[in-house]
Amino acid sequence: MGGSSPCASCKLLRRRCAKDCIFAPYFPPDDPFKFANVHKVFGASNVSKMLQELPVQQRADAVSSLVYEANARVRDPVYGCVGAISYLQNQVSELQMQLAVAQTEILCIQMQQEPTLPTQIEPDEKSLLLSTENLNNLPQYLAFPSSSNVIQDPLKRESLWT
Numbered sequence: 034m035g036g037s038s039p040c041a042s043c044k045l046l047r048r049r050c051a052k053d054c055i056f057a058p059y060f061p062p063d064d065p066f067k068f069a070n071v072h073k074v075f076g077a078s079n080v081s082k083m084l085q086e087l088p089v090q091q092r093a094d095a096v097s098s099l100v101y102e103a104n105a106r107v108r109d110p111v112y113g114c115v116g117a118i119s120y121l122q123n124q125v126s127e128l129q130m131q132l133a134v135a136q137t138e139i140l141c142i143q144m145q146q147e148p149t150l151p152t153q154i155e156p157d158e159k160s161l162l163l164s165t166e167n168l169n170n171l172p173q174y175l176a177f178p179s180s181s182n183v184i185q186d187p188l189k190r191e192s193l194w195t
């Protein structure tokens with residue numbers, strides 16, 4: 034800091050940038066817009082107070098948080114960064130649903146392929162595979178509650194296999 038050019042904050046506030054200016058380490062003169070939104074949303078004096086209350090090693094993190102929140106608030110005046118958070122949460126739950134659908138499809142394909150896999154099954158072995166004992170083991174292969182409910186329902190199972 035040669036002291037020749039004031040930091041972005043002091044430049045915007047049109048004041049002399051002191052040697053110990055609290056903004057100077059975080060708002061360099063080459064990035065004037067970084068401070069503009071922070072000042073607009075939080076107010077320079079509030080930001081100065083917040084930074085003064087923090088230990089020096091935490092100030093950089095606080096500034097990047099303030100900058101992020103201020104930019105989000107300018108972009109979305111109603112929800113701010115909560116808008117971004119809920120957008121991402123929606124995306125996560127949408128993707129989780131897609132994943133569940135894909136996993137169900139994989140399971141269905143695997144179950145369709147299973148009977149054809151052992152090609153040399155003796156006739157009485159085939160009937161063993163369809164015995165009730167083996168049917169009772171079916172639900173443990175079904176990870177999804179909706180499909181296992183169907184299998185576990187004794188009435189449904191009876192109608193399926195009789």
Ligand SMILES: [Zn+2]
Nearest residue numbers: 040043050054
């Ligand atoms: Zn300054």
